[in-house]
Amino acid sequence: MYAQMLCGLIMRNEVLRVGAVFASGLLRAIHFLQNNWKQLAHDIATGTLNPKITDAPVRECMRKILKPNPELAQFVTMECYEENWECIIKRIWPRTKYLDVIVTGAMAQYIPTLEYYSGGLPMACTMYASSECYFGLNLSPMCKPSEVTYTIMPNMAYFEFLPHGSSTSCLVDLADVEVGKEYELILTTYAGLCRYRIGDILRVTGFHNAAPQFRFIRRKNVLLSIESDKTDEAELQNAIENASLLLKEFNTSVVEYTSYADTKQIPGHYVIYWELLVKDSANAPTDDVLNRCCLQMEESLNSVYRQSRVADNSIGPLEIRVVENGTFEELMDYTISRGASINQYKVPRCVSFTPIMELLNSRVVSKHFSPDLPHWTPERRR
Ligand code: AMP
Numbered sequence: 494m495y496a497q498m499l500c501g502l503i504m505r506n507e508v509l510r511v512g513a514v515f516a517s518g519l520l521r522a523i524h525f526l527q528n529n530w531k532q533l534a535h536d537i538a539t540g541t542l543n544p545k546i547t548d549a550p551v552r553e554c555m556r557k558i559l560k561p562n563p564e565l566a567q568f569v570t571m572e573c574y575e576e577n578w579e580c581i582i583k584r585i586w587p588r589t590k591y592l593d594v595i596v597t598g599a600m601a602q603y604i605p606t607l608e609y610y611s612g613g614l615p616m617a618c619t620m621y622a623s624s625e626c627y628f629g630l631n632l633s634p635m636c637k638p639s640e641v642t643y644t645i646m647p648n649m650a651y652f653e654f655l656p657h658g659s660s661t662s663c664l665v666d667l668a669d670v671e672v673g674k675e676y677e678l679i680l681t682t683y684a685g686l687c688r689y690r691i692g693d694i695l696r697v698t699g700f701h702n703a704a705p706q707f708r709f710i711r712r713k714n715v716l717l718s719i720e721s722d723k724t725d726e727a728e729l730q731n732a733i734e735n736a737s738l739l740l741k742e743f744n745t746s747v748v749e750y751t752s753y754a755d756t757k758q759i760p761g762h763y764v765i766y767w768e769l770l771v772k773d774s775a776n777a778p779t780d781d782v783l784n785r786c787c788l789q790m791e792e793s794l795n796s797v798y799r800q801s802r803v804a805d806n807s808i809g810p811l812e813i814r815v816v817e818n819g820t821f822e823e824l825m826d827y828t829i830s831r832g833a834s835i836n837q838y839k840v841p842r843c844v845s846f847t848p849i850m851e852l853l854n855s856r857v858v859s860k861h862f863s864p865d866l867p868h869w870t871p872e873r874r875r
């Protein structure tokens with residue numbers, strides 16, 4: 494990361510696109526620049542490489558590229574020294590035409606932050622893929638993130654589809670899926686996976702020739718459940734988005750989140766960990782606002798959740814725990830240290846593993862609870 498960033502700075506006028514596979518990876522790179530610009534500027538000024546980089550082939554390559562360039566070092570210092578990092582991508586790499594990064598599905602939450610750092614550059618989501626198999630391409634890569642559809646490439650594997658939300662377990666072939674319906678993706682790969690459930694839910698939006706096109710909807714699994722309630726990734730994300738509208742007037746956004754179903758006490762309750770980007774510390778959101786964010790989240794959750802809160806009293810008030818800046822980066826470091834790939838890392842949207850819980854809880858700066866019950870009215874039965 495260090496050597497790549499250094500190359501990016503040295504060749505700043507040649508860079509035409511900036512990207513990473515997932516939006517979270519690109520933000521990680523920007524934070525890396527935030528944390529390391531002083532040392533990078535020093536290397537550029539002196540034409541030497543940080544001794545912390547010990548890999549011999551990397552040092553040898555960098556030796557050929559690095560030459561003292563005090564003018565560039567001063568430019569990097571001037572740009573990064575400022576607290577305001579708005580448009581930093583365009584300022585440092587002025588010829589950038591677009592961000593090459595996946596912002597569909599769970600990555601959609603990073604769009605506002607990427608817009609902030611890039612000054613509104615277009616974001617191209619080019620592909621839909623996994624470690625197991627390459628699935629599809631976006632045939633209109635410059636479209637808006639909300640309009641992205643992926644065209645399945647039929648030669649990549651044998652694709653089958655399990656209708657989502659219906660009682661049938663009959664698989665549908667690629668050519669037979671129906672527009673508007675949702676399916677779970679099942680694949681049989683050349684490498685030997687047989688009818689493997691990837692765990693993604695897709696909605697058919699149309700066809701390109703005979704190949705169906707899909708919108709990525711969400712991961713399949715239920716994230717949070719205390720008793721009969723079931724909250725999935727998309728619902729949680731929607732609730733976070735609704736609650737974070739209350740932070741707008743404080744120029745604050747939620748940069749990362751995860752959740753935990755706390756059943757240590759009865760009734761159990763949802764705990765949401767938030768890392769916030771407060772752009773104006775003199776106008777940070779108050780306690781009262783964060784309490785209202787808890788209630789707003791509850792209002793956005795499904796009716797079974799609200800019924801459990803209001804009528805059954807089987808779920809306690811939702812809690813938001815605000816964590817220190819940089820906590821989610823530490824979480825990523827921890828996961829990578831246990832073998833995850835940096836390029837494919839995705840923030841877990843629900844946690845329960847003890848070391849991760851300990852890490853998060855040790856970084857909590859404030860706790861907030863829903864001050865009231867959400868709305869719920871019994872459905873009328875005929
Ligand atoms: P991995 O095997 O770790 O690379 O993760 C693959 C998973 O990442 C997929 O099953 C999806 O859940 C997610 N993913 C990959 N590409 C996209 C995309 N374009 N949009 C949304 N989610 C994606």
